Amino acid sequence: MNRAFLRSWEEFNLQEIEKSLLVIGELSADCYSCHKIGIDLKAHVCPGCGTNFKYIGFRKKVDGAYVHRLKAEMPYAVFIDFEDFKKATGKNEARKLLDI
Ligand SMILES: [Zn+2]
Structure with a gap:
């Protein structure tokens, strides 16, 4: 099969990602929303906040x-x-600060 995973550019809603993002590290993952660490790499739901x-x-x-x-x-x-x-998200934070 002539198929492969390639990264591509797409526009996303950052707030939506912030609420439902699993960040995978070497051995375990963490929830971006509630910062719970030690989550199973294949978790579908956050054991901390239920997202x-x-x-x-x-x-x-x-x-x-x-x-x-x-x-x-x-x-x-x-x-x-x-x-x-x-x-x-860093850019957005900076923009917010400039707007004040
Ligand atoms: Zn969580």
């Missing part, structure tokens, strides 16, 4: 094969670049 994870970000470097495996287990998830997300 349903829709977005997945990564603190580690991942490749297409890893995302492919994860996607098979979490077909509902949207995989985002966590660095992009942090940059985007």
